[in-house]
Amino acid sequence: xxxxxxxxxxxxRWVHLIFGLIVLFLATFTLHKCAVSRAHDEGATFxxxxxxxxxxTETVKNVEKANAAAETVVRDADAARAECLRNARNPANx
Numbered sequence: 001x002x003x004x005x006x007x008x009x010x011x012x013r014w015v016h017l018i019f020g021l022i023v024l025f026l027a028t029f030t031l032h033k034c035a036v037s038r039a040h041d042e043g044a045t046f047x048x049x050x051x052x053x054x055x056x057t058e059t060v061k062n063v064e065k066a067n068a069a070a071e072t073v074v075r076d077a078d079a080a081r082a083e084c085l086r087n088a089r090n091p092a093n094x
Contacts (some may be wrong), residue, residue, distance in 0.1 A: 072079050084094035 074080070081094055085091050088094050
């Protein structure tokens with residue numbers, strides 16, 4: 001082990017410099033890859049949250065429309081009959 005260490009230490013300075021640059025490049029590449037991956041995950045989570053919020057907003061609007069239509073049918077007998085005729089398989093049952 002000491003023999004290997006003494007051989008490495010006796011190498012020319014340019015070899016040490018190249019080795020250091022390779023290690024620096026690998027560290028930089030790894031950190032960049034991790035940062036990009038983390039940013040992508042956060043962006044995907046944010047996009048999913050916004051989509052879920054938009055879907056829930058649309059659902060609430062649809063429920064409000066349905067409730068208003070149901071209340072109109074309950075209050076208005078003619079509307080109830082028209083709704084029955086529109087949806088019934090056998091209009092004679094209305």
